[in-house]
Amino acid sequence: MSDPVRPPVLPDVAGDQAQAARLLDWVGMAEIALPLRIEDGDGQAVTVPARADIGVNLIDPDARGIHMSRLYLHLQDALARETLGRDTLARVLADCIDSQRGLADRVQLTLKYGQLLRRRALASDHSGWKTYPIELDAVLGPDGLALTLTLSVEYSSTCPASAALSRQLNAARFAVDFAGSAPSFDAVHDWLASPRGLAATPHAQRSRATVRLRLSPDVDALPVLSLIDALELALGTPVQTAVKREDEQAFAALNAEHLMFCEDAARRVAAVLTADPRVARFEATVAHFESLHAHDAVARVSG
Structure with a gap:
């Protein structure tokens, strides 16, 4: 049996009249797999796997749906060609709005990926890799482009x-x-x-600082690497990668030098973010995953 002949015009029911007309705040897709070009710890551009959520507002109440496939196709390779930054995001998101042909005037893109950095040991000549979870939320609308960056660093906290x-x-x-x-x-x-x-030893635990930052409008290059470095320096006890005995001893010394409650850690994080002109506003949460208690100690701060 031969295949049926494809008709010259394919039906597009998304253009049909909506049965219950109203505006929609966000319509799109979640967890799209795509390649993302970012800066690594050596100042080189690398391509990493990422996940993306993208959607637009539907401003025509009578339109049944948006052009979802156009969003998908615009996004698939656009962020693999240029290093991630404000200009690249503004151009890609503007193309996404244009692809809807009047159905939308606002687009929101959320990117999730891991920033892989090589970290040197404290005392030995070894080094190892550590992944930092990154989430970038980009919104382009009538008021311009707004970028919100979320990242986490892990550290040790000794009570x-x-x-x-x-x-x-x-x-x-x-x-x-x-x-x-x-x-x-x-x-x-x-x-x-x-x-x-040594009659007793103080308890310590792995801890995590998560910060959500609204970036200033004049920031082009994303300050992921410098913010990670600044936060780890302020906390003083970032978790390690390659560890020999001399590194473990040096880490023990750092823990004794940086004794801290979750309140202390929150203030250290806040001091870093408050002093950074690239940060317009921030919300930070520090969590100490207690080894003494069955619950966690948590502090939040904003500014």
């Missing part, structure tokens, strides 16, 4: 209260072991290096 309680137990054991004596320098040194010199 100041637990550290103080541990020091008290260590001091109490020292008093018991050396009661009535005047120990020499060598005796104290050897005691501190022995199991008796």
Whole structure:
């Protein structure tokens, strides 16, 4: 049996009259797979896999639907050709609105991908890769382009209260072991290096800072890498990749230097974002995934 002949004009029921006419806020597609060109940690452009949600408002109440396939086709390769930035996004989103031929005047694109960065060890010559989850929300409408960036960094948090309680137990054991004596320098040194010199250890846990930033209108290049670096520097104890014994010891020293409650961590994050002129507004959440409790300690701050 031969295939039927394709008719010269295909039906397009999306152009039919809507039965229950009204405007719609957002119509589109979610979780589209696409390639994305971004900057890596060495200043080079690389292509990474991403997921995208894209949709427009439907401003013609009588139109049954939008031209969804046009959005999909406009998006598929556009962000793989140029490094992600304000100008590229503005051009791609304007094309998406134009593709709807009067049905929409606002488009929203959300991109989700992983920023892969190589991180050096603290003391040894090793290094390893770490992925930072990134979400970029871009909205183009009559008021222009608005960019909102969300990213997370993980770090270690050692409880100041637990550290103080541990020091008290260590001091109490020292008093018991050396009661009535005047120990020499060598005796104290050897005691501190022995199991008796550690009566208790403070509890620490992996923690996460998640920030959502409205970028200033004059920001073109996305400040993902510099923001990650600034946040990790302020928190002081970013989780590590390659770790040898000397790196683990250096990490332990950093934890002792940066004792913090979730409130302390939230203030450190806020100080970084407040001082950055590229950030018009921010919301930050820090969560310490407690090793002492069965619940988490959380703090939020905005500015």
